[in-house]
Amino acid sequence: MRPNDLSEIHTLTLFKKMDENNFAAIIQAAYLQNFPAQVQLANEGDDADFLFFVIEGCVELFAAANGREATMAMVGPSESFILAAVLKDAPYLMSARTTEKSRVLMIPAQNIRDAFEKDEAFARTIILELAECYRTVIKDYKNLKLRTAVERLANRLLEFHCEQEETGVIELPYDKKRLAALLGMTPENLSRAFLTLKPYGVIVRGSKITLNDMKGLITLAKPNQLIDRHTK
């Protein structure tokens, strides 16, 4: 592992306040790997062998049952995934795959559990991280239960806008197929939802989306602090 990588990893929320020795032990056991797109990193139902962090790139969390598949979340740089399974030493509830070329940190689950036994500060940090993850899922769940497909799309566009430069132009961070799955609809339906948003100043050209009527779009979307990540 290069020193550069190491210092970057040390700035991850989960490790910031960690005791140096424990951090060193974890790093020693960890793998930092580059993966191409479409590599499956974890498989629903398997025992939790690793805790993962996306360092660069993007990972899709998904689940399958009854011949259907659903995208549960997209994980971006500096975010971890499947922390709960690792802590509980339980099977993964979701599978994970890269959606693009990605650099991923993998820490053996046992090392995480050891550290959490030994290192009090680490345990407290984990709590806050877990609590945040929990609240995020609750928000996603509310989003799905309380909004129509078009509303979900509108709010997602507003989130992308906030995450990016707020220039009025968005670049979709992954393809529309995945966006559709994430929003809980089919690709066909996503296309139609974009059409529905046209009167609200939403212009689609490939993966570039232009928002010409923020006010109108916001009126339609009714973003909500208790559902959406972005504050406004």
Add this chain to the structure above:
Amino acid sequence: MRPNDLSEIHTLTLFKKMDENNFAAIIQAAYLQNFPAQVQLANEGDDADFLFFVIEGCVELFAAANGREATMAMVGPSESFILAAVLKDAPYLMSARTTEKSRVLMIPAQNIRDAFEKDEAFARTIILELAECYRTVIKDYKNLKLRTAVERLANRLLEFHCEQEETGVIELPYDKKRLAALLGMTPENLSRAFLTLKPYGVIVRGSKITLNDMKGLITLAKPNQLIDRHTK
């Protein structure tokens, strides 16, 4: 607070391994109250003032937006709710109301946060509790995304059956309106879903449900360890 109540509370997962002094401090600050049905205990958006435990009865967690309302979960005896908001000192993401006469333990949020700072064993217990809550929501989310309404109902019936005596007869623990909301459908649709299950041996009489064809029902429901609470 009566000694009986006290010992019962001490057996709650969260407090079992807690240091006696810290436990005493928390109990001293706590309120154990009886509420009639339909009392709202927490309000979405308010700051988290209390951590709640249902001791007896039942509490509905719900959320509202855009003129719609969604039931998120039902909380039964010995279970806590809104732990994450309390730990993060953040606004509640859900509201809570009793659905029947209930006995509820309320612990001021600050006392929980203090204990979590001081008591290492408590902090570790909280992690496992939080991780479990997290996994539960993920399961609920998968349930909603991967199953049709009828499948959700069938699996819920199987869960009730496991929670109760497995005698082939279920007593619904709350009214059908709420069951429908929990399953993400309208009451009308729930009625129709019950009709759909008739060929699978599901007989409805008021709040009593008879399951005459477990095998058939299970074939339809396809219960799944990675979604449902009951194991089989």
Add this chain to the structure above:
DNA sequence: CGACGATTTGAATAGGATCAATGGGAGTGG
């Protein structure tokens, strides 16, 4: 008994899903 809310049933509608077919880029190989 009467009133009210809960539940069921019926009919019409809307929102999404599915199936089928077409258009459009991005990458490959000549």
Add this chain to the structure above:
DNA sequence: CCACTCCCATTGATCCTATTCAAATCGTCG
């Protein structure tokens, strides 16, 4: 550089599920 191919995305048509609105029925509690 261009043609080809493949996959993604769009569009159209149809189907199906679930919601909505309306009305009847059932049950429970005063």
